[in-house]
Amino acid sequence: MTFSISLTVNGVRRDVELDNPRVTLLDLLRERLQLTGTKKGCDRGQCGACTVLVDGRRINSCLALALSHDGADIRTIEGVAEGGHLHPVQEAFIAHDALQCGFCTPGQIMSAIGLIQEGQTDGDPERVREGMSGNLCRCSAYAGITEAVLDAQKKLAEAGG
Template sequence: MNEENDAGHGRSGVSRRNFMGGSLAAVAVTPLLTGQAEAAETASAPTADGVSQVTVRAAVNGSPVTLRVDPRATLLDTLREQLDLKGTKKGCDRGQCGACTVHVDGRRVLSCLTLAASATGREVTTIEGLAQGERLHPMQQAFIDHDGLQCGFCTPGQIMSAVAMVDDEGGARSDDEIRERMSGNICRCSAYPRIVDAVRDAQRVMR
């Protein structure tokens, strides 16, 4: 797999550089679009260094959540530190490894490059939200069946990226396309052949 593509690479062929630039611009602008009333509400409760906190109202794994966060806080840190959703992993913290991949409104995003404030009014899904009770998501089950992991650190991001690739982006037509479209999710243990097998078989079940 080519490490030069990011976890959000899909049919559009967007490069890592363009994706990162667009993502950073989007997360910077989104909080400004939430309305004057919310802006007035969030102008209080400054942080220790004098930066005013903001209110984030979102659905996380199907449950409504309201949080006060530093406007500079990433979605990754907020999920892990405030909501105790530790399944989303902090790898490189620079948008290069894909370990932090989550879904926002069904689309895969790198949560280390996404501001928590930009999640206002949106549906956020983490690895903890994929299973239905005791029943694993088909992609989770396929990773187990094909032993598509070794140390497991990258596995949540791999699974989240694969699910969005199938559900949101229409899936892949070949093993080569799976490799290409999953290329932003790096596995330091090099379990790529089994990951491809897992994605291919889960895709058949999900369609």
């Protein structure tokens, strides 16, 4: 038995046949759509490496069944730069040295974009740390990550205002 689903991934409609209803959104992105920017760290909801935006909200894609997201709008790290320009959060991560090995970085960036969109941090470093606490970094680049999120948040607010 196969299951047909249709997703919009980074603005492009993708029709996919699943032969197993238990395929995760993470595996669908990486193995079926070859979008390997989204990383598989723990594969059980503990590290945040697999964070993507689903209908604008950040989720751990390793915990999400692809079948449950028929019709969803998905954004991955491959889809955040636009018009040949990095996303402001990507620029801020570079400017603030917010990465070392880079394995956690796609998830950190997707989580940061989601956090900024949630609009709850109010430019407060402690709230940023709390909001990003689901994204682990084995290289412990946390100081730079917090600075990058705060900087990107400020720049996006200025650009929006």
